[in-house]
Amino acid sequence: MSRDAERQIQKLRETLRRHDHLYYVLAQPEISDREYDRLFEQLKKLEEQHPELITPDSPTQRVSGRPLEGFTQVRHAVPMLSIDNTYNEAELREFDARVRRGLDDEPYAYVVDPKIDGVAISLRYEDGALVQAATRGDGATGDDITQNARTIRSIPLRLSGRDVPGVLEVRGEVYWPRSDFARCNAARAANGEATFANPRNATAGTLKQLDSRIVAQRGLAFIAHGFGAIEPFDAETQHELFDRFTAWGIPANPHRRLLKTIDAVVAFVHEWESQRLELDYETDGLVVKVDRLDQRDALGATSRFPRWCIAFKYAAERAESKLLSVRFQVGKLGTITPVANLEPVQLAGTTVKSASLHNFDQIERLGVKVGDTVLVEKAGEIIPQVVQVVAEKRPADAKAIRPPKACPSCGEAITRDEAAVALRCTNPACPAQVKERIRYFCGRDQMDIEGAGPVLVEQLVDTGLTHDVADLYHLHERRDELIGLERMAEKSADKFLAAIDESKSRPLARLVAALNIPLVGASTAELLTAEFSTMDALRDADEEALQAIDGIGPEVAANLREFFEAPATGRLLQRLQAAGVNMKQPRKAAATAQPLAGKTIVVTGTLEGYSRKAIQDLIGELGGKATGSVSKKTDFVVAGAEAGSKLTKAQELGVKVLTEAEFDKLIGKG
Numbered sequence: 005m006s007r008d009a010e011r012q013i014q015k016l017r018e019t020l021r022r023h024d025h026l027y028y029v030l031a032q033p034e035i036s037d038r039e040y041d042r043l044f045e046q047l048k049k050l051e052e053q054h055p056e057l058i059t060p061d062s063p064t065q066r067v068s069g070r071p072l073e074g075f076t077q078v079r080h081a082v083p084m085l086s087i088d089n090t091y092n093e094a095e096l097r098e099f100d101a102r103v104r105r106g107l108d109d110e111p112y113a114y115v116v117d118p119k120i121d122g123v124a125i126s127l128r129y130e131d132g133a134l135v136q137a138a139t140r141g142d143g144a145t146g147d148d149i150t151q152n153a154r155t156i157r158s159i160p161l162r163l164s165g166r167d168v169p170g171v172l173e174v175r176g177e178v179y180w181p182r183s184d185f186a187r188c189n190a191a192r193a194a195n196g197e198a199t200f201a202n203p204r205n206a207t208a209g210t211l212k213q214l215d216s217r218i219v220a221q222r223g224l225a226f227i228a229h230g231f232g233a234i235e236p237f238d239a240e241t242q243h244e245l246f247d248r249f250t251a252w253g254i255p256a257n258p259h260r261r262l263l264k265t266i267d268a269v270v271a272f273v274h275e276w277e278s279q280r281l282e283l284d285y286e287t288d289g290l291v292v293k294v295d296r297l298d299q300r301d302a303l304g305a306t307s308r309f310p311r312w313c314i315a316f317k318y319a320a321e322r323a324e325s326k327l328l329s330v331r332f333q334v335g336k337l338g339t340i341t342p343v344a345n346l347e348p349v350q351l352a353g354t355t356v357k358s359a360s361l362h363n364f365d366q367i368e369r370l371g372v373k374v375g376d377t378v379l380v381e382k383a384g385e386i387i388p389q390v391v392q393v394v395a396e397k398r399p400a401d402a403k404a405i406r407p408p409k410a411c412p413s414c415g416e417a418i419t420r421d422e423a424a425v426a427l428r429c430t431n432p433a434c435p436a437q438v439k440e441r442i443r444y445f446c447g448r449d450q451m452d453i454e455g456a457g458p459v460l461v462e463q464l465v466d467t468g469l470t471h472d473v474a475d476l477y478h479l480h481e482r483r484d485e486l487i488g489l490e491r492m493a494e495k496s497a498d499k500f501l502a503a504i505d506e507s508k509s510r511p512l513a514r515l516v517a518a519l520n521i522p523l524v525g526a527s528t529a530e531l532l533t534a535e536f537s538t539m540d541a542l543r544d545a546d547e548e549a550l551q552a553i554d555g556i557g558p559e560v561a562a563n564l565r566e567f568f569e570a571p572a573t574g575r576l577l578q579r580l581q582a583a584g585v586n587m588k589q590p591r592k593a594a595a596t597a598q599p600l601a602g603k604t605i606v607v608t609g610t611l612e613g614y615s616r617k618a619i620q621d622l623i624g625e626l627g628g629k630a631t632g633s634v635s636k637k638t639d640f641v642v643a644g645a646e647a648g649s650k651l652t653k654a655q656e657l658g659v660k661v662l663t664e665a666e667f668d669k670l671i672g673k674g
Contacts, residue, residue, distance in 0.1 A: 020043055103312070156226050360388065445518045456503075
């Protein structure tokens with residue numbers, strides 16, 4: 005191996021990384037595209053001549069030549085919580101008052117930056133190299149999108165600068181710049197291809213591509229807005245930490261501000277309302293965070309939101325359209341929702357053709373009629389809804405909207421649910437309800453059966469292949485009929501059947517969340533199955549026992565009892581159990597019983613029996629904490645072949661060092 009070639013390769017990589025940062029992050033290119041391409045080709049040729057010198061963080065390795073077969077799941081070291089929203093100045097000042105009370109009038113400041121309308125991801129760096137990227141998912145677990153994230157040129161594959169932590173998790177937003185999005189849509193239209201509706205949805209779809217070469221062509225970008233695990237960690241404030249991010253080559257928002265009073269925050273909110281429209285990305289508001297990290301710890305979080313931050317969202321964009329007709333949609337609980345069919349209109353970057361009218365009381369409050377001109381906005385920037393009638397534009401032939409007298413799907417009787425202000429279909433075998441229940445059961449946060457989209461579920465019910473969710477587990481016996489469905493080839497059918505088989509092993513909490521019990525979602529199911537680890541135990545629990553669980557109130561307990569006492573539920577659970585669906589929740593071992601409970605461990609060098617990720621995951625499962633750097637607080641170091649500076653530091657500090665065999669013995673691995 006030529007030392008000269010090694011030096012040349014290293015110098016070219018550093019040069020290309022610097023120019024990537026200048027071009028994609030700072031928008032301050034110093035060389036032409038042609039000169040950049042010349043340097044890139046020079047590096048590529050040298051690496052082809054010396055393949056032993058190719059490393060994953062080389063600029064030539066951004067795009068993989070092989071598509072993935074599917075995404076694996078990643079558990080976040082620190083959960084990615086949602087942020088609570090506020091929509092006016094009064095609510096923003098109420099948030100500030102809560103912060104002041106929570107900190108006992110201690111001085112504090114806020115970091116404020118634009119809320120980018122993109123896709124939240126987490127990037128994990130170890131010893132300065134990007135090792136993993138994951139979507140937010142449900143906040144605890146997301147998809148491993150490392151291969152796709154590596155193609156995003158504003159994401160550094162290797163961090164630069166000094167004092168880079170051994171482990172650094174960067175949270176941020178992937179987005180599609182407006183200019184690149186417009187160019188892509190223009191090219192697709194010229195080629196006769198369908199154009200993308202809006203940058204945010206197109207970004208989400210792009211990150212789900214299994215072929216990273218497609219992702220590389222789209223021109224996505226990344227901006228950091230938060231962090232997860234950092235080891236070692238010595239920053240005291242977010243603004244200090246983000247200054248370091250910038251020094252390490254991580255893109256952070258240049259419009260962020262450090263503001264010392266709520267009055268300054270409010271002034272920035274007003275200032276930013278018009279400025280945000282000039283940016284090259286979609287943004288619907290600002291995120292306000294307490295700057296000092298110890299104060300964040302003191303304020304803590306609810307089960308859903310941190311108490312130390314809030315998103316201020318600007319008023320939703322509204323558009324005018326004509327109400328052409330109303331259709332009645334039947335949900336999984338039989339609720340009948342009126343939906344407005346509209347003349348197509350552009351709203352917040354998408355073409356809107358329908359909008360929710362919520363319920364018949366809302367229709368009465370609005371006074372809306374078919375033929376009216378109405379104002380439409382997106383609730384939470386997602387769901388279009390009719391919010392107002394333009395009375396002066398009402399035509400003479402406008403027609404009143406009458407509630408249905410029978411279920412629009414099955415024709416059976418309907419009742420009025422006064423508590424929910426809704427009409428309900430009372431027929432549990434109603435085809436529309438069955439379809440919605442099956443789609444919900446197969447959803448990602450429930451049994452996660454890939455391939456069970458609306459079109460397939462519609463066909464499964466309409467052809468009589470499935471009458472309830474238990475029938476899914478008998479589709480193997482009707483494989484030929486499954487293959488006979490529209491757009492269902494043998495390969496697609498076998499993949500769908502494999503996904504159904506895989507779902508049988510989901511933990512009990514997933515099954516409980518999937519059973520369509522009113523008010524019982526994923527988080528409530530976790531609470532229930534932490535206390536009752538088998539379906540039998542949960543089914544037999546009375547309301548008193550259920551309400552003894554922190555977070556389970558009388559309404560949820562009553563719903564559970566009503567659900568489990570129904571004869572149809574008993575039959576359904578018997579069929580699911582007979583099909584081999586798991587009915588147990590794995591118990592978490594008590595921390596004191598775990599062999600590595602409370603231990604801080606560093607792994608260095610190459611191990612024979614573990615990848616680095618595998619041993620770190622194992623340490624966490626056994627109660628320990630895997631960190632990336634050695635300190636006096638480290639309990640021991642596991643050292644493999646070619647262990648370097650971490651082993652030396654451990655020896656200098658007198659930290660205990662274990663071989664791989666000694667580690668296996670410690671954890672009782674036989």
